[in-house]
Amino acid sequence: MQTEPLATGHPLADTIARFAWLIPVFPLVGFVLNGLLSLRAAGHPGPADPSAGGHGHDGHHRGTGGTGDGHADHGHDDGHHAARHPAAALVSLIGPGVLALSFAMTLAILYQVWVVDNALREPYVLTLFSWMPAGKLSVDAAFQIDQLSLVMMSIVTGIGTLIHIFSVGYMQDDPGYPRYFAYLNLFIFFMLLLVMGSSYPLMFVGWEGVGLCSYLLIGFWFSDKANADAGKKAFIVNRIGDFGFLVAMFLMFANFGTLTFAGVGEAAMGAQLGGALVTAICLFLFLGATGKSAQIPLFVWLPDAMAGPTPVSALIHAATMVTAGVYLIARSAVLFSMAPVAQLTVAVVGALTAVFAATIGLKQWDIKKVLAYSTVSQLGYMFVGVGVGAYSAGVFHLMTHAFFKALLFLGSGSVIYAMHKAYHATHSHEDAQDMRNMGGLRKHMPVTFVLMWIATLSIAGIPPFSGFFSKDEILASVFARTHGSTLAEAHWLGIPGSVVLYGVYVLGLAAALMTAIYMTRMMLYTFHGPNRTGEKEAAHLKEAPWIMTGPLVVLGVLSAVGGFVNMPALYAGEYSEQLHAWLEPVLAEGTGITLGEEGLHLSHATEWTLIAIAIAIAAIGIAIAWTRLKPEALVAAKDAKAEEGIEKTLLHKWYVDEAYDKTVVKPTLGISRTLLWKGIDTGIIDGLLVNGSALVVRAVGWAGSQLQSGRVGTYAWVLLIGVLSVLSAFSFR
């Protein structure tokens, strides 16, 4: 049933890849160690008799009781600078250390694959044990090593390592320090499971696992209700997507009889192109992807997720977890290519999300919220890429986005860190994340300033930064598929596919324009213009320590040059499309179905035109923001006036949260409480049926007791009537 190649026959079988299972195990070990450290310090077991009361034990607990003395305000609580965790040094070693080990291991395998490149046409499946054998179903705990999973593993472990190192600086003073690293390590474990799993169920384990860690990390400072709420919201919204993932798996198993990537891919090749089955499977998978990757309609959790510590936002909510949906679709490339309608859906939803989120990003004041909406928007881009069957383009953008968005988040983390330190030094309680309180940070944080600009230019799509190449490739792919592909011939809601693709292309350009605008706006308000932090506070603003800026520099380099791995053939000659070629064994089959036998080729003139348009749009966006926005006119948050009209609507994110609350959350709770619980349960079943029958019994009993008057006369009557009845029963038989 499983089409996995025999481990012994595979070229990777005798190499270090055999020990690939160690890659996720390292972070798992880290999680266990850090978790134990966190608990050991957190609490001694209580008294032998809990009801005896817990007084008199407080003495043992001074300074160690809190696991996460969160602060209403992002991170560092006033009273807790002295409360640096006792095991902090050990944790600082374990946390990033295990990640570095995994990264090294990944690089070793990567090198190995590079060496045997041509031989690795088949993925290497490393089976550990049988996980869920039941009847015809057989799910193995097995890892799949191929070019795609290696790219993802490198991103996860590589960027993960950088962010872990950054966290050492950022979170050092938090009393929940070991707990933080425990969660972070656990997240990496699950993320690796997600990208390394060889079957959908195993991927689902990672899928849910990262959601869980995201839940825990968003709610890291759980003492603030808003944070705990945000974590819960993320998990539940993700669960809606998971429902789609589950149903897709049911459909696959019921129809293909297997759930491994290889098996499903093979079965999908035999399915009918555009058939109802594959379309349904793909749409349900995409529902799963919208949840995890924050697309319309399930994007609402991601902005709230910024309640977590900033490195978490960088790692989970920008670089890795949220791209899982893109990875899922790339993994199911054949499946999606067999269902053009589903592909168009993915592309349209992606494009709409890209524009929609960008509009909201235009008016946010919280620096992390800007980045959050920017992430949603960029994820939309990736979906456009994988949606039109340009899977390698989607993965390419995933990669570059991981670089520059991680950089942006960590940079903003540096800024927030500095702001916080400044406010803390002056005992002020202003919002350290509000851009209206920043301004002119260029002078105080020059390194961060430069690096952030690199990332901004990259995301805006200015050559030669990485974002330009990936974004351009996606837009070019969309344009190329407007004619001659399976997509162009399909119909989406009755609209011809080519028309839809033109629409997607235009939406993509619009999103690019707005991206350039809001990113420039963010840079202007944060780093340029006068400082609005406050006079006393400004003196305390300074660059973060090197343990934090170091990873930023690495990411800056990657953001700047990362795009060169996949330059178009148009001008790069023999260095062109290297990532594309690398991924070709995994993705070519899917892309091939969409493009047909010969593939599609744009003329050079068209390609140059498209490139010119893209650059022009980005440049216009930056120019608009640069000329129209006046950072000098801004006032600090506490003096700012409330927005009105469309600005207010944008600030409130088109009131989507409110709408969901009114149409979904409140009615569900209301129906559950009034109709189901009080109505059916207490009212009908217990009230009418249970107590009703009790009432009938009681009524009969009451009637019987009335006969029991104690008066002989009555008894005589009853007796006689009884005798009469019995006699008549005999006589009228």
Added chain:
Amino acid sequence: MTQFLDGIGYNGWILPTLLALPLLGALLMVLQGSMQKQDPDAAMRSARSLAFGIFLAEAVLSLGLWWSVDTVSPDWQAYVDAAWIPQWGARFTVGVDGIALMLILLTTLLMPLTVLGSWTSIRVKTHAYYALLLILTTGMLGVFMALDLVFFYVMWEVMLVPMYLIIGIWGGQRRLYASLKFSLYTMVGSLLMLVAIVYLGLKAGQGGPPVFAYDAVLDMARTMPLAGSFWLFGAFAIAFAVKVPMFPFHTWLPDAHVEAPTAGSVILAAIMLKMGTFGFVRFAVPLFPAVAMHPTVRMVMLVLAVIGIVYGALVALVQPDFKKLVAYSSVSHLGFVMLGIFAMTTESMQGALMVTISHGISTGALFLLIGMIYERRHTRLIEDFGGIAKVMPIFAVCLTIVSLSSIGVPGTNGFVGEFLVLIGSFPTAPYYTIIAATSVIFAAAYLLWAVQRIIYNPLVKPENEALKGNDLNWREIGLLTPLLIAILWLGVYPRPVLQKTEAAAERLVRGVEAGRMGSLGPRPRIGGR
């Protein structure tokens, strides 16, 4: 191990011993209780140690079943058959297969933990309490191993009385109401079942003395005309549906759970509800496959199962009392079991069994945790808590893990069962499965919301701040550890359990399939050794 067990004739005496040991223990308990009456504290200490010792012995003894039982063999294992009431044709017949094996082990392994859970919370009439627990254990084990319908019925009723007393004497405020509701509901169902059993026994006797042996009744029942077996199936089904509980018969459960003492809730959720699903698997469905798989009957059962799943989850969402919330979540989980049974594929059947076991573990653990916090705070209302994670971090970790298991997050036991049920049910009941799958959303919603309001959020209430330094003690940690290990072990490596139950599930499915077509087909098991 197998050889050693064979050497001591383990299979020959283990089942009667497992039944007798708790009864002897109860006797011992009563004797001990009658000897020392003065000091309730001393009585509590002696009673709980004795009970723990007996339950531990029982657990250790039963462990041998894991090796001694050949789950692939078509024979009943550890089969013992002896005369009991010859005048009625009732015999003492016990034996197990893979399914019963798992439930018996679940029972014996969970009981010592319930004693630990009652360690300090039961302070009055301790000897009587533990004696009742012991008698209850005999009843539960008897139900799982009975292969004679009268013996089964007797054991079924034996369970009822101790539980009634446990709720009624050591329960909460409205304990009398709850215990009465519990017993009335169960009795109504079991009386119908008694009628059906008597009818079947007489019919199987073919005019001679009645025969209640499972195998004989099975052969006879499968040849009955559809119209007649419909009523018999109905009688069995109502008795079991009340116990499960399925949707319209579930309202006794929240009351019983809320009012019962911790150990009572644990046993109720972890084991007694499983009597219902076990009854379906052992009696109602295999005896009358043609009725159970009749399109209309099957549709009704599936609809009720799915209603239970979604309805239980939605109602759980709005419960102010954490114990009640867990009770409604049980309704939802047990709906999965019913879905798996009536979808009738090997995968779904194994999934149903997996849910059965993992619900026992995780809901049992949840009730234990509620008991622990209740002992400290004397409230179960969710709104009374908040920020507990700050003062009781170990408790918070345990609650989080157990809740995740109950939600069905992959890597925990809850996922394996739910996933197998759903993926197994999809081919035969696709639409029901899709509706049932929505509960992954609701389950996350109600439990995470509750968990958030209990252990997260700001720590503002002074009563909760006073919990500082009163985190779980070693006894409580020791009691939760086996459960937490089981949660993770069954989530990561459920294969041993699945393997043990596979043969039984497959025979059941094939037998029902054949029985539906009118032929006799393979029976779940044939005869003893």
Added chain:
Amino acid sequence: MLAESLALSALLFTIGVVGVLTRRNAIILFMCVELMLNAVNLSFVALSKVHGVGGQVFVIFVMTVAAAEAAVGLAIIIAIFRHRQSVNLEDINLLKG
């Protein structure tokens, strides 16, 4: 004369019944019961002419029981009257639990 005796017996019995149902005085009620017993005695005696002397033996038993009943019953009535100053059955509901 069997048929006539039995008819008379039935008639007297019915009159006794009607008396029991219509009167409230406990003593008169007792007398009505005595009348009913007498009616039954009559049928016993009449039937003994056909079926043997057992009927007459039974009449002796009935009379004995009637005597005992009268003794105890009247004693009870006296006791109740002392307590309630009435022999009206409407006032007496001691049988109520």
Added chain:
Amino acid sequence: MSNEFVPLFYGFNFYLFGLIAIASALLFVTRKSPVAAAMWLVNVMFCLAALYVMLDAQFIGAIQVIVYAGAIMVVFLFVVMLLNLGHAGAVSDLRGNAGRLAAGFVGLAMLAEVMVLARTKFPDAMTLKAVHGLGPVDGTAGVIGPIAGPLFNEYLLAFELTSMLLLTAIVGAVVIGKKRNPDAR
């Protein structure tokens, strides 16, 4: 019986006493005064005694007069006088018209019932078997002997039990009827 020759005088007397008995019974249940009612009941009993004699049960007729009319009814009258209930109370103890109507209806129904039952064939299990060794009374074998025989042979146990019953009744009547001394407690 009906196929036997019935002498005219015998038949006349039988009907006469029967009618007197019915009339006395009706008067008995309708009298307000307990004393009057008791007197009419005594009359019924006398008539019945006569009928017993005519039915060849002379001994029963004799003890009917002695025990019923002579002893039991005297006890009744004694109680009536003891409680000073001799004259009708201000309020009749008779029930209202509805009660009387219903009682009449029940009575009629009973009579009808008896008539129907007389023509009903009962299942064998419900009919009494003839007692062995007790032949019909032939009126020539003496007055007491035919009764005494079975009474002290077949029914000896019942007879003795009856004596026990009487003894118990005597003791019970004394205990119940005794006036309690309020200071005794």
